[in-house]
Amino acid sequence: MKTKQEILHSIHHELIVSCQALPDEPLHSPYIMARMAYAAMMGGAKGIRANSIEDIKEIKKNVNLPIIGIIKNVYSKSDVFITPTQKEIDLLYREGVDIIAIDATNRLRPDGKVISEVFPAIRKQYSDQLFMADCSTYEEGKQAYELGFDCLGTTLSGYTEYTQGTVLPDKLLIEKLVRDFPMPVIAEGGIWTPEELKCVFELGAYSAVVGTAITRPMNITKRFVEAMKSNG
Ligand SMILES: CC(=O)N[C@H](C=O)[C@@H](O)[C@H](O)[C@H](O)COP(=O)(O)O
Numbered sequence: 501m502k503t504k505q506e507i508l509h510s511i512h513h514e515l516i517v518s519c520q521a522l523p524d525e526p527l528h529s530p531y532i533m534a535r536m537a538y539a540a541m542m543g544g545a546k547g548i549r550a551n552s553i554e555d556i557k558e559i560k561k562n563v564n565l566p567i568i569g570i571i572k573n574v575y576s577k578s579d580v581f582i583t584p585t586q587k588e589i590d591l592l593y594r595e596g597v598d599i600i601a602i603d604a605t606n607r608l609r610p611d612g613k614v615i616s617e618v619f620p621a622i623r624k625q626y627s628d629q630l631f632m633a634d635c636s637t638y639e640e641g642k643q644a645y646e647l648g649f650d651c652l653g654t655t656l657s658g659y660t661e662y663t664q665g666t667v668l669p670d671k672l673l674i675e676k677l678v679r680d681f682p683m684p685v686i687a688e689g690g691i692w693t694p695e696e697l698k699c700v701f702e703l704g705a706y707s708a709v710v711g712t713a714i715t716r717p718m719n720i721t722k723r724f725v726e727a728m729k730s731n732g
Pocket residue numbers: 518520549570582655656659688689690691709710711712713
């Protein structure tokens with residue numbers, strides 16, 4: 501089994517590809533996500549971000565790369581949907597993923613608590629597990645650093661009510677987190693081009709996750725169609 505340091509080292513300055521398709525997306529299927537992950541590996545990715553136990557199990561059969569695991573679950577009365585409760589964390593831990601990513605925003609979770617109330621017990625219970633904090637702001641990153649997360653992600657910038665409209669990738673957030681916190685900062689969210697990927701690394705990102713631009717053909721098609729229309 502790899503140590504925490506070995507896992508982090510293996511994704512340092514490397515590309516992680518997010519292979520996700522929710523039930524309402526055209527490619528929703530563990531089989532397809534595993535093929536996506538395999539293609540990403542063949543293309544040179546050094547990590548996979550994946551959602552759900554079903555997808556993770558299938559990806560593991562096909563790909564021998566570190567996995568950032570999440571479980572997206574929508575509960576009523578809460579906007580937190582990326583690994584929102586202890587239940588999803590337990591499932592991911594039992595399945596075994598290299599890094600568990602959790603919503604680390606300041607929003608109320610389905611259990612009525614905020615991350616600063618729930619994470620200390622999780623950190624204690626699963627001391628051998630790497631945790632990534634999916635943040636949307638600098639303050640959330642700071643708090644996650646203080647709470648003992650192992651790496652920070654910019655995943656939720658642009659996706660919380662108070663960050664809506666942020667231009668992605670959120671270069672300013674990446675830059676500030678890198679500057680102030682001596683821990684891996686993973687650039688994630690809205691990286692669409694190789695140039696943008698290069699740029700986030702120049703800003704000091706430890707590694708970067710690219711999802712939609714590689715693994716969501718419907719959205720990629722839309723971009724082409726929209727570009728075509730806007731050019732008359
Ligand atoms: C906000 C949210 O739900 N983000 C999710 C997090 O796991 C995924 O749907 C994204 O695809 C992933 O973050 C990668 O980002 P992008 O697809 O922009 O490269």
